[in-house]
Amino acid sequence: xxxxxxxxxxxxxxxxxxxxxxxxxxxxxxxxxxxxxxxxxxxxxxxxxxxxxxxxxxxxxxxxxxxxxxxxxxxxxxxxxxxxxxxxxxxxxxxxxxxxxxxxxxxxxxxxxxxxxxxxxxxxxxxxxxxxxxxxxxxxxxxxxxxxxxxxxxxxxxxxxxxxxxx
Numbered sequence: 001x002x003x004x005x006x007x008x009x010x011x012x013x014x015x016x017x018x019x020x021x022x023x024x025x026x027x028x029x030x031x032x033x034x035x036x037x038x039x040x041x042x043x044x045x046x047x048x049x050x051x052x053x054x055x056x057x058x059x060x061x062x063x064x065x066x067x068x069x070x071x072x073x074x075x076x077x078x079x080x081x082x083x084x085x086x087x088x089x090x091x092x093x094x095x096x097x098x099x100x101x102x103x104x105x106x107x108x109x110x111x112x113x114x115x116x117x118x119x120x121x122x123x124x125x126x127x128x129x130x131x132x133x134x135x136x137x138x139x140x141x142x143x144x145x146x147x148x149x150x151x152x153x154x155x156x157x158x159x160x161x162x163x164x165x166x167x
Contacts, residue, residue, distance in 0.1 A: 005069040016063050025163045026083040027076065028067035037061045075166040082163045086156060092148040095141040098134040 007028065011019045013035065020030055038059040045053045070076070105127050112120030 003071045007067045009065045023067050025160050027079040028069045031066040034064045086159045
């Protein structure tokens with residue numbers, strides 16, 4: 001009797017086909033799936049003289065995909081190695097876009113306008129200059145992020161192509 005690897009993966013319903021295709025590319029055999037969906041529910045937490053209190057628990061919705069892979073299949077070790085390489089690739093960090101208005105700037109501009117209009121205008125101009133500088137840095141970081149995403153996507157596609165060729 002052949003030994004088999006078994007794997008269960010919990011995914012969002014919209015990702016079902018994409019994840020299924022990816023696992024099939026690495027030699028996994030799709031067995032079945034199970035969709036889990038629960039509704040929001042209200043739980044009684046207490047009462048006082050006038051009111052009853054309830055807590056709402058959010059429902060869940062996901063699909064559990066079940067796969068098997070025969071260890072005696074051709075190219076098993078290479079497929080397993082490619083899958084480990086694919087899983088080891090980390091997504092790059094996406095930088096946060098700079099916010100134009102923050103609480104500090106609202107307070108400083110407000111105080112400037114209250115104290116005297118000209119200092120408020122000066123602060124506003126300084127703020128716009130700083131924001132432009134931050135936006136330039138953000139645009140550079142974001143361009144770097146998109147290049148890294150494209151490289152990772154290409155790398156993952158190459159691995160998937162190798163794995164699909166072996167299946």
